[in-house]
Amino acid sequence: MNIRFFNARILTMEDGKEIIEGQLFVREKRILFVGTDDEARSYCDNHPDEVLKWDREIDCHGNLLMPGFKNAHTHSAMTLMRSKADDLPLQDWLNNQIFPIEAKMTAEDIYHLSKIAIMEYLTSGITAAFEMYLTPYSVADSFRDCGMRCVQTSCVNNFSQSVELLEDYYNDLNGRDEYNSFIIGVHAEYTCSKELLTKVSELTHKYKAPFWAHIQETESELMECVERYGMSPIQFFDSLGLFDYGGGGYHVVWTNEHDREIMKNRGLYAVTNPGSNCKLASGIAPIKEYLEKGIPVAIGTDGPASNNCLDMFREMFLVTGLAKIKNMDASSVDAMEVLKMATVNGAHAMGLNDADTLSEGKLADIIMLDLSQPNMQPINNIPKNIVYSGSKSNVLMTMIGGIIRYENGQFNIGVEPSEVYSKAEEISKRLYS
């Protein structure tokens, strides 16, 4: 498909670039052109061969085009447990509500349950998810069949998956299709033996690959590791060479200056999950400290049993709102910084360097936000409107790789919503019986 967007405001997320009023052309999977009306005219004059017959011309009515959000940490199929295990202490939540049900889930269940999350991502303008769950192949199938980008990492630990499987996932899922890729990772320090981690470290060296894990989400996770090895998980992972090719951590709530020094030196990403960290009472991540240190921060929703909402707008407000309250400083972590986390930084953390900004040649992972709803009025400052008063109800369109997957409340994911829901109900009835 070749699509021309016109009458658009365009937030490219290129560094220092102001919002453009103009046009954006998509040719097949990629962005062909971004610029003002004058530039568009001259582009068309100078590239008569490239400017194809448009399959569709979309009048944006002054609404905003921007890069799709990157959900940099999630467990999609946990839609099953949404609202089944709330208002509980963390250990009770995990041991009595989550683990027993997960033990009963099949790869096929996970395929179907992931689709509810994929639909929810689309409604919130999310075009890619950094996923960790039990059955990477069926997760990959689910994302591919819906036409959504998925970067997976393994949740290998002492009790499930294995380093051999991890290597298979790595080789099989990278390059398998245009929507999926795979990054080396483990569940967390507290679920992995030193022996297992050492083998994973060998793998990162074999492939010169980055390494990811849940890291220092809770204070008790940190303290147990200190007791076990005399150092924090970040320090321990680093001592095993796991970060020799970079990577990052999910949550990273409980870090000290020494940890952050390692993160900075290794070029690690901090993926923050503020909704989950509130709901599970894990704590508030030191976002301001990460920024001051030059550690790039990305944003994830975490899974729908922990958050329970897969909504980047809520997360964006929480990132800055919690930072302001943690530092008792209303000027902490400004809106543009948050937008960068939710788009460019997420893309880079996930290895999606081709889906970070709206620029010529980049993948057409684009969303349109409605500025004519009351929460965006008056249009005093668009980036601040998005972060502070924006809502998923402003998402008019979500395009991934040049294909519109969500538009005006309708999904284009190869399956009817009602079918996805009834499948989930069926699975829920079976597993909770």
Added chain:
Amino acid sequence: MNIRFFNARILTMEDGKEIIEGQLFVREKRILFVGTDDEARSYCDNHPDEVLKWDREIDCHGNLLMPGFKNAHTHSAMTLMRSKADDLPLQDWLNNQIFPIEAKMTAEDIYHLSKIAIMEYLTSGITAAFEMYLTPYSVADSFRDCGMRCVQTSCVNNFSQSVELLEDYYNDLNGRDEYNSFIIGVHAEYTCSKELLTKVSELTHKYKAPFWAHIQETESELMECVERYGMSPIQFFDSLGLFDYGGGGYHVVWTNEHDREIMKNRGLYAVTNPGSNCKLASGIAPIKEYLEKGIPVAIGTDGPASNNCLDMFREMFLVTGLAKIKNMDASSVDAMEVLKMATVNGAHAMGLNDADTLSEGKLADIIMLDLSQPNMQPINNIPKNIVYSGSKSNVLMTMIGGIIRYENGQFNIGVEPSEVYSKAEEISKRLYS
């Protein structure tokens, strides 16, 4: 209008009542009947005269009817300053960004600017606002003309309004029309002299009326009062007899046991504003402590320059999310408790005792929430879904006093959205020039 809703799930918010699957009848401004299909049939058989010809029969397709949310603290016309004054320290925000612009606003400006907020409330299922702003008559006109409920209090202080004006507002606005009412209040302790407050106290005694104010929003507000009078604002107000007929406080972030003892004994309400308290770095209110003490909590968005979103869904998540993190206890403040705050408690705090639950004879202030969007799936637990994964994008309909003011994205407020927006742009250009 007489309207029959059928195929509905109904969360009445009556104490201890389960969700009903059935029907709800509205006759003119009020609820005529709520019950199952069987009960509906027998109601119709037994009340042939009461059951009128329906002007409209609405198939809810299994979606949820519940009482409209009550926004228990806001300053609607501050839509003008939305996204104009963010990421700033509080004193800079107030003294350099807010006050100078407010000094230039006319009553007519406030009339128009309030309408953007009213529209935003409707999109979030809010049916009534507890308002405090500079020109109560034009605010009242704005809400009346849009058909939305407004309970106002005065922002009288040493620099604007007066006790004489306050009494006029009280007498003029109570009973003036079906949408407006007025409650005695002042801006805050730190902007009011003891002499002024003493005169207001006389007014509360004259009318045997409750009293409201911004109370203990920031630590510095508290400490300055302690320095001035040797006690907290709550203790100081109480010493002046201001709470002899009840009332409550907005924000109430910084309270101690002594304050809460007074709140309990005087039957005061705590209105919490978590979005604003984050964004302005004011702190986290002790919600768990209020609940344990039996102090009723209601929820407000605060104004659009402080939050900046007028969205009850975001506030509801924040109330419980921040409580969980403040107490480091994931079981703090459960979802049903939060829903009660956002509906029943808000209504009672605002004196809207007739608009609290979906019960026969109550005002038809009703919203419909879409359960067929992915964020509400699977339908494991509806109250938890609303609070933890719900969004304003789930609001299909907002009805106030039997009239549908918002439905499927369209407004019915006597004016076109584009007219509201262009009026606001015009005002913004004039005041910021």
